[in-house]
Amino acid sequence: MFYREAGDFKTSYAEDTQTFPIRFDRYRYFAVLAVAFLVVPFVINDYWLNAVFLPFLIYSIAAIGLNILVGYCGQVSLGTGGFMAVGAYACYKLMTAFPDVNIFFHVIIAGGVTAAVGTLFGLPSLRIKGFYLAVATLAAQFFLVWLFNRVPWFYNYSASGQINAPERTIFGIPVTGAETAPWATYLLCLVFLTASALIARNLTRGMAGRKWMAIRDMDIAAEIIGVNPLRAKLSAFAVSSFFVGIAGALFFAVYLGAVEVGEVFGINKSFLVLFMVIIGGLGSIFGSFAGAAFLVLLPVLLKNLLVGGLGWPTDLAAHLEFIIVGGLIVTFLVAEPHGLAQLWRVAKEKLRLWPFPH
Amino acid sequence: MNEMNTEGYVTEDGRKIGGVVMEMRNITLRFGGVVAIKDISFDIRQGEIRAIIGPNGAGKSSMLNVISGFYNPQVGEVWYKGERRPQMKPYQVARQGIARTFQNIALFEGMTVLDNVMTGRLRHMHAGLVAQSLWKGRAEAEEVKNRESVEKIIDFLEIQHIRKTPVGRLPYGLKKRVELARALAAEPSILLLDEPMAGMNVEEKEDMSRFVLDVNDEFGTTIALIEHDMGVVMDLSDRVVVMDYGKKIGDGSPDEVRNNQDVIDAYLGVAHD
Numbered sequence: 275m276f277y278r279e280a281g282d283f284k285t286s287y288a289e290d291t292q293t294f295p296i297r298f299d300r301y302r303y304f305a306v307l308a309v310a311f312l313v314v315p316f317v318i319n320d321y322w323l324n325a326v327f328l329p330f331l332i333y334s335i336a337a338i339g340l341n342i343l344v345g346y347c348g349q350v351s352l353g354t355g356g357f358m359a360v361g362a363y364a365c366y367k368l369m370t371a372f373p374d375v376n377i378f379f380h381v382i383i384a385g386g387v388t389a390a391v392g393t394l395f396g397l398p399s400l401r402i403k404g405f406y407l408a409v410a411t412l413a414a415q416f417f418l419v420w421l422f423n424r425v426p427w428f429y430n431y432s433a434s435g436q437i438n439a440p441e442r443t444i445f446g447i448p449v450t451g452a453e454t455a456p457w458a459t460y461l462l463c464l465v466f467l468t469a470s471a472l473i474a475r476n477l478t479r480g481m482a483g484r485k486w487m488a489i490r491d492m493d494i495a496a497e498i499i500g501v502n503p504l505r506a507k508l509s510a511f512a513v514s515s516f517f518v519g520i521a522g523a524l525f526f527a528v529y530l531g532a533v534e535v536g537e538v539f540g541i542n543k544s545f546l547v548l549f550m551v552i553i554g555g556l557g558s559i560f561g562s563f564a565g566a567a568f569l570v571l572l573p574v575l576l577k578n579l580l581v582g583g584l585g586w587p588t589d590l591a592a593h594l595e596f597i598i599v600g601g602l603i604v605t606f607l608v609a610e611p612h613g614l615a616q617l618w619r620v621a622k623e624k625l626r627l628w629p630f631p632h
Numbered sequence: 633m634n635e636m637n638t639e640g641y642v643t644e645d646g647r648k649i650g651g652v653v654m655e656m657r658n659i660t661l662r663f664g665g666v667v668a669i670k671d672i673s674f675d676i677r678q679g680e681i682r683a684i685i686g687p688n689g690a691g692k693s694s695m696l697n698v699i700s701g702f703y704n705p706q707v708g709e710v711w712y713k714g715e716r717r718p719q720m721k722p723y724q725v726a727r728q729g730i731a732r733t734f735q736n737i738a739l740f741e742g743m744t745v746l747d748n749v750m751t752g753r754l755r756h757m758h759a760g761l762v763a764q765s766l767w768k769g770r771a772e773a774e775e776v777k778n779r780e781s782v783e784k785i786i787d788f789l790e791i792q793h794i795r796k797t798p799v800g801r802l803p804y805g806l807k808k809r810v811e812l813a814r815a816l817a818a819e820p821s822i823l824l825l826d827e828p829m830a831g832m833n834v835e836e837k838e839d840m841s842r843f844v845l846d847v848n849d850e851f852g853t854t855i856a857l858i859e860h861d862m863g864v865v866m867d868l869s870d871r872v873v874v875m876d877y878g879k880k881i882g883d884g885s886p887d888e889v890r891n892n893q894d895v896i897d898a899y900l901g902v903a904h905d
Contacts, residue, residue, distance in 0.1 A: 287779040476767040480775060484751045488740050495738035498700055500726035500754040509761060
C-alpha cells in the first residue's frame with residue numbers, strides 16, 4: 275500500500291540516478307542505518323558480536339569486493355582467501371612497523387596494497403576467460419598462502435609462524451588486542467562496511483560500473499564502443515581487491531586477533547565468499563549483504579535450534595548443520611539462480627502493485 | 633597524392649555534401665590464404681550516406697571491421713580527417729569518433745536501455761575512479777550532463793517507454809533501435825551500420841529507414857551502411873560501393889550502380905561459356 279512510486283516525481287536527472295529512487299526505500303535505508311549506528315552498539319554483547327555481527331560485517335565487505343569482480347565485471351576469481359591474507363599481512367606489517375599511525379589508516383593502506391597485488395594477479399584476465407581464469411586465480415590463492423607461510427619476514431620471524439594483532443586504539447579506545455569493548459569493534463567494522471557499500475554503489479551506478487558490465491555482457495562490443503578492456507578489467511581487479519583486502523585486515527586485526535594463514539585464509543575462504551556472492555545475487559550490492567547474512571546466520575541459527583532448542587548432542591548437530599546448509603544452497607540455487615537479490619526484487623515488484631495486481 | 637579532396641557536391645535532393653572525411657587506400661586484407669578484401673579504395677564524404685553492397689561473402693563486413701579497427705589490413709592505408717591513421721585498437725578508433733552497430737545485435741543484455749545508451753557516451757566522460765566512487769564534483773556533473781544528451785537521443789528514437797527495461801527482455805526490432813541509440817550517443821563523426829534492417833518486417837524497415845535519414849538530416853552525421861535490401865539502399869544512399877569476391881566492381885550514385893554491367897552480372901549471375 276505504502277510502497278509506491280506514484281506521486282514520487284523526479285524533476286532532475288540527479289534525483290533519478292540516486293541509489294534509492296523510491297521514497298519508501300530511502301526511508302527504510304535511513305532507518306536501518308539509524309538502528310545499526312544508534313541502537314545496536316548499546317545492546318550488543320560478546321556472543322552476538324563474535325557469532326553474528328563481526329563475521330557478517332566483515333564478510334559483507336569481502337562479498338561486495340568479490341561481487342564487483344565476478345558479478346559486475348564477469349571475471350571469476352577463486353583467490354579471495356589469498357587476497358584477504360594479503361590484507362591481513364599488510365595490516366600486520368604496518369601495525370608493527372608504524373605503531374604510532376592510527377589503525378584506521380593501516381586498514382585502508384592494507385586495502386591499497388591488496389589492490390596492487392590483485393591487479394598483478396588480474397593480468398592473466400586479459401588473455402584468458404571463464405574457468406581458465408578461475409584456475410589462474412586459484413594459483414594466486416595457493417601461491418599467496420605459501421608465501422606467507424614460508425617467508426618469515428611476513429610474520430616478523432615469530433616462533434609460531436602466526437601473526438598476532440597488538441593493541442591499537444582509535445580516539446583512545448582499544449579496537450584490537452585483548453581489551454576491546456564489543457561496541458567499539460562493531461562500530462569500526464560498521465563504518466568500513468557502510469563506506470565500502472556506498473563507494474561500491476557509486477562506482478557501479480556510474481561509468482566505471484557500466485564499463486565493467488559491458489565487459490561482462492559482451493567484451494568485443496564493449497571494446498568496439500570504446501571501452502579499454504585492459505583498464506576496465508584491471509580496475510575491477512583493483513577495486514575488488516581493495517575491499518577484499520580491507521575485509522582481510524579487519525578479519526585478522528579486529529575479529530580474530532591471531533591468524534595462522536593456511537587455516538584462516540585457505541581455499542575454503544575463497545569458496546565461502548564466492549558462495550555468498552552467488553547465493554546473494556551476482557551484480558547486486560544488496561545481494562552481497564544478503565549472501566553474507568545467509569551464510570553467517572544460517573549455521574548459528576541451526577546450532578541454536580538443534581542444540582539449544584531440541585537438545586541434540588553438539589557433534590551430531592554440527593554434522594547435520596553441514597547437510598542442511600548444503601541442501602539449502604542447492605535447493606535455493608535451483609529455485610532462484612539469480613540469488614536472494616532477485617527474490618527481493620521480485621517481492622518488491624509484487625509489493626508495488628499489491629493489493630491490485632492487475 | 634596525400635591531400636584529401638575537400639570539394640563537396642550537391643545531392644539530387646539538394647543536400648550539400650562536404651569534403652572527404654575518411655578514405656580507404658588500396659586496402660588488402662588476408663586471412664591466411666583467403667583474400668577477404670583485394671586492393672579496394674573508396675572515400676566517405678562529410679554528411680553523406682554511403683552504402684556498401686555486394687553478394688554474400690563479398691567482404692563488406694570485413695571492410696567495416698577494417699574501418700572500426702577490428703582488423704588490420706596487410707596492405708593499404710586508412711586516412712581519417714586528413715591524417716593517415718596508425719594501427720589502432722578498436723577502442724582507440726571508437727574514441728576518435730567512429731561508432732558502429734553490428735549485424736548480430738551486440739548489446740549488453742544485462743544492463744538497462746538507459747545504461748546501454750549511456751555507455752555510448754564513454755568518450756565524453758573523463759571523471760577519475762576516485763571522483764566516481766564519491767559521486768561528487770566532476771563525476772556527478774558529467775553523469776547529469778551526459779544524461780541530458782542521452783535523453784535527447786532516447787527521445788529522438790522513440791524509446792522513452794523502455795528506458796529502464798533490461799535489454800535482454802526487448803523484442804528484436806527495439807533492440808536494433810537501442811543499438812542505434814548507443815552508437816548515436818557517442819556523437820560520432822562517422823556512423824557505421826552493419827545491416828541495420830536485417831531480419832525486420834516491412835514496417836520496422838520503414839521505421840529504421842526514417843531514423844537513418846533523420847539522423848543524417850538532423851545531426852549531419854556521416855553514415856556508412858551495409859544492407860542487403862536493394863530498395864532500401866537505393867532510396868537511402870547518396871553513393872554506393874559495390875563489392876564482389878573482395879574486389880570493388882562499382883562505385884557511384886545509385887543510378888550509376890544500377891546500370892553498371894559488372895554489378896548486374898554479380899547479382900544476377902553471368903553465363904560462363
